[in-house]
Amino acid sequence: xxxxxxxxxxxxxxxxxxxxxxxxxxxxxxxxxxxxxxxxxxxxxxxxxxxxxxxxxxxxxxxxxxxxxxxxxxxxxxxxxxxxxxxxxxxxxxxxxxxxxxxxxxxxxxxxxxxxxxxxxxxxxxxxxxxxxxxxxxxxxxxxxxxxxxxxxxxxxxxxxxxxxxxxxxxxxxxxxxxxxxxxxxxxxxxxxxxxx
Amino acid sequence: xxxxxxxxxxxxxxxxxxxxxxxxxxxxxxxxxxxxxxxxxxxxxxxxxxxxxxxxxxxxxxxxxxxxxxxxxxxxxxxxxxxxxxxxxxxxxxxxxxxxxxxxxxxxxxxxxxxxxxxxxxxxxxxxxxxxxxxxxxxxxxxxxxxxxxxxxxxxxxxxxxxxxxxxxxxxxxxxxxxxxxxxxxxxxxxxxxxxxxxxxxxxxxxxxxxxxxxxxxxxxxxx
Ligand SMILES: [Fe+3]
Numbered sequence: 001x002x003x004x005x006x007x008x009x010x011x012x013x014x015x016x017x018x019x020x021x022x023x024x025x026x027x028x029x030x031x032x033x034x035x036x037x038x039x040x041x042x043x044x045x046x047x048x049x050x051x052x053x054x055x056x057x058x059x060x061x062x063x064x065x066x067x068x069x070x071x072x073x074x075x076x077x078x079x080x081x082x083x084x085x086x087x088x089x090x091x092x093x094x095x096x097x098x099x100x101x102x103x104x105x106x107x108x109x110x111x112x113x114x115x116x117x118x119x120x121x122x123x124x125x126x127x128x129x130x131x132x133x134x135x136x137x138x139x140x141x142x143x144x145x146x147x148x149x150x151x152x153x154x155x156x157x158x159x160x161x162x163x164x165x166x167x168x169x170x171x172x173x174x175x176x177x178x179x180x181x182x183x184x185x186x187x188x189x190x191x192x193x194x195x196x197x
Numbered sequence: 198x199x200x201x202x203x204x205x206x207x208x209x210x211x212x213x214x215x216x217x218x219x220x221x222x223x224x225x226x227x228x229x230x231x232x233x234x235x236x237x238x239x240x241x242x243x244x245x246x247x248x249x250x251x252x253x254x255x256x257x258x259x260x261x262x263x264x265x266x267x268x269x270x271x272x273x274x275x276x277x278x279x280x281x282x283x284x285x286x287x288x289x290x291x292x293x294x295x296x297x298x299x300x301x302x303x304x305x306x307x308x309x310x311x312x313x314x315x316x317x318x319x320x321x322x323x324x325x326x327x328x329x330x331x332x333x334x335x336x337x338x339x340x341x342x343x344x345x346x347x348x349x350x351x352x353x354x355x356x357x358x359x360x361x362x363x364x365x366x367x368x369x370x371x372x373x374x375x376x377x378x379x380x381x382x383x384x385x386x387x388x389x390x391x392x393x394x395x396x397x398x399x400x401x402x403x404x405x406x407x408x409x410x411x412x413x414x415x416x417x418x419x420x421x
Contacts, residue, residue, distance in 0.1 A: 022300065
């Protein structure tokens with residue numbers, strides 16, 4: 001797919017840049033980190049198992065990475081993503097958007113959500129996009145340990161076996177899960193790149 | 198198996214780049230997983246027109262200190278097609294180089310009339326416009342005396358596009374030593390606002406900054 005730059009008439013893309021340390025917290029208008037409530041004060045709730053994922057982002061020294069902007073994206077309990085193509089899908093959950101945006105001051109985060117369903121052949125997962133001072137965007141997908149469909153997931157199978165467990169959200173109690181994101185160094189979280197790059 | 202993507206480079210002299218840059222090459226996303234990586238942010242922006250005028254805290258309030266400037270341009274894809282109705286967020290330091298962010302501990306002067314945060318939507322032709330104050334440079338690394346050149350941060354989102362970038366100013370003496378500028382190489386030109394004279398009263402000048410979404414990093418997948 002990649003073509004030599006010299007033969008392309010495509011406009012050159014603007015360079016991505018780092019987030020910097022001063023991303024305005026007030027721009028996070030969806031900063032609730034609770035995907036189970038898209039309208040407050042309404043009795044309806046999304047379908048599925050409500051779960052809480054606590055986690056943290058760490059740097060190469062094992063220190064918490066402060067000031068990161070996190071974006072989460074996932075399917076609903078039926079495995080349906082809320083994309084324009086799915087707006088009329090019968091399994092779309094009107095009480096679930098699946099998108100969260102959060103700036104963590106100290107590197108810790110808590111996401112309250114619905115456990116995503118399997119989307120087609122894919123194992124249940126949550127896409128995490130991470131912006132931070134010092135680096136440009138990186139992205140990965142997080143999975144749930146003990147899901148049988150992990151064995152056949154295309155993304156998990158595309159990376160070496162020993163790296164797969166680093167993408168596993170660990171169950172710590174009833175409805176409680178935990179994940180550590182390690183940006184660099186030992187036990188570094190695998191991050192992904194567009195196939196077309 | 199050639200399923201490895203880019204090696205992200207470390208920005209020299211950046212405060213946190215060495216600590217945070219992944220050391221492994223990125224893993225290429227297999228085709229079967231591609232679509233799942235493209236988020237759709239729900240459209241629930243309630244944006245007041247005054248939010249694109251960063252020269253005042255609110256309409257009718259006094260102007261902030263410094264040179265008022267326009268920042269305007271077109272948001273488009275690599276084919277030159279406009280990207281419409283995308284949320285563009287902008288933030289920059291005041292004329293002294295100080296952010297209103299609670300974690301900016303530089304001690305530089307604050308301006309009670311400058312918030313430094315704005316947002317707008319691109320219009321039907323992909324055009325956007327902000328008014329702000331030309332930001333000051335600031336000492337990012339007091340330990341080695343390195344400044345960040347004047348710059349304006351921007352975030353673009355809408356549909357599957359998602360990008361964070363910065364606009365720089367031509368001729369800033371600190372451009373050459375900036376770690377991100379060094380990583381961009383010759384392509385840094387794309388991130389310089391092109392100065393133009395504006396006939397509007399009360400503006401020092403304008404800067405045209407077209408934003409092209411595409412290439413390796415800025416957008417994961419265009420779905421057009
Ligand atoms: Fe900055």
